[in-house]
Structures are given as C-alpha cells and as structure tokens.
Amino acid sequence: MRSTFNRCGQAAQEQSAGVPSRAVKRVIVLGALAGVFSAALWLPGGRSELVSLSRPATEPVAPAEETSLVPAAEPMHESAVLHLLEANLAAMPVPATPPTPREASPGKDPAPAEGQGEWKTVRMRVTAYCACPICCGKNADGYTACMHRIRPGDTFVAADKKYAFGTEMIVPGYNDGRPVFVKDRGRLITGDRLDVFFDSHETARQWGVRHLDVRIRRP
DSSP states (O other), X not given: OHHHHHHHHHHHHHHHHTOOOHHHHHHHHHHHHHHHHHHHHHSTTHHHHHHHHHSOTTSOOOOOOOOOOOXXXXXXXXXXXXHHHHHHHHHSOOOOOOOOOOOOOTTSOOOOOTTOOOOEEEEEEEEEEOSSHHHHGGGOSSBOTTOOBOOTTOOOEXXXXXXXXXXXXXXXXXXXXXXXXXXXXXXXXXTTEEEEEOSSHHHHHHHOOEEEEEEEEOO
C-alpha cells in the first residue's frame, strides 16, 4: 500500500509540475528514431549504411552481388530464314493430282475411263419390250432382273448373261444415241440378241426387229 501510494503521489506531483511522464517520453524517443531511419532510407546508400551500423564492426559487409545478364540470341539473317523455309517445303509430301478424264472427240468412240474397257462394236439383233404382262409375263412386277425399280422415262436394255449388269451400250436410234446400261435379262435374249426398253407396249411394237452395230463397253 505504501509503495503504490508513493508512486501515485510522485506521478501527480510530476504532472502538476509540468514534467512529461515516462509514456510520453517513450513516444517522443520512438518518433525521433523513426524519423532518423526514414530519412536514412531515402538518402543514397542509406540501406547499406543502416545494415552496416546494425552489424558488429568486426563483421565484414558482403558486397552486393552482381547480376549476370544472359546474352540475347542473335537474330537470324534473312538468308538463313529463306534456307529454313525451303528445307521445310522440300520435306513436305506433294499431293498426287488425279488424272483428268479425256473428252471424247466427235465422230470417234468415247474414250474409256480409268478401270474400264474399250468400246467395241458388235452386230446384234435388237428388239423392244415394255413392262406389261404381254412382254414380261409373270415377271411383270415393276422390277428388272437386277432389282432396278422401273420408273417412267427409264431407258435400259436386256442382254445375255455374258454382258454383266452395268455394261454400257450405244444402240443406234435408241435414247438419242446416248449410252444405256444393261439392267435386265430375258428368256429369249441370248447370244447377240438385245431388247431395248420402252414405256408403252405400242412404242415397243413400232420398233420391230432391227440388226444394228451396237457399241459395247464392259465395266
């Protein structure tokens, strides 16, 4: 109780006498130190001097490490760039260009496309038929022997089995001289006999029987 009373009484006397207290003194000292440090940091070399002051005098101050710069790669010359591009282009595969089909010259047989046979001329006995029961009997179901569905305006021929389905034929006087395909068979169509197809029975009858030089190209 005594020591506490004496301290409190002493503090009261100091305040009344105008003497700053210990807490106020500490704030003043800390503020002064902070100002010194901040001023030292803004001066050139201030950081290194502060570090040296904070270390013992016997400890040598390590010199600042020098940064080694990696030399930049030299730019490539224009000739080197062109040489590199030419080497890359030479290494690239060249795409193969498909052969262009040859056009048929007028007055001559059409040129066969790649993978097809040549045009040959065969003398044939050519008759005509339609899809009616009179011409096809019980097979008048609207389909040919290769299961081709007959449509209005169809043009094709029935030929012997030695001519495969898809064989092209040019029959003079039929389909305006344009090629047609073998798509049908017939019980009486054997050898070098041929049947051309028409939409109507009357048109087939008007065709009659003709002996013609038919041009043939096998698939």
